[in-house]
Amino acid sequence: MRLFEGTEFDRPPHCEVCGELEEECICPPPEKVWLAPEKQTARIAVEKRKKGKQVTVVRGLSPDESDLPALLTQLKSQCGAGGTLKEDEIEIQGDQADRVRDVLCEIGYCIK
């Protein structure tokens, strides 16, 4: 029995793209491999926007290393607030620093 048999990791031995054996295949990996959260450091800041609105900003996470849209979705739902993604910054409406910190910690990110 193979290690991951019966799981989503149990891929066929031939590459689906080029048809070569996976061992000989030189295609790029089909799915993006994210950097482990433990190796990334997020910076959280609460800033004021126009009309005195407060936003919680998460910086320091690269869109090439983290699935930022997914992270935004998770933060919005756990904070119960709206938010947007601006290139490599996540903005959550309101002062959510404590909640955002908890969520990021739980995922495994280092927090500065």
Ligand SMILES: [Zn+2]
């Ligand atoms: Zn291939």
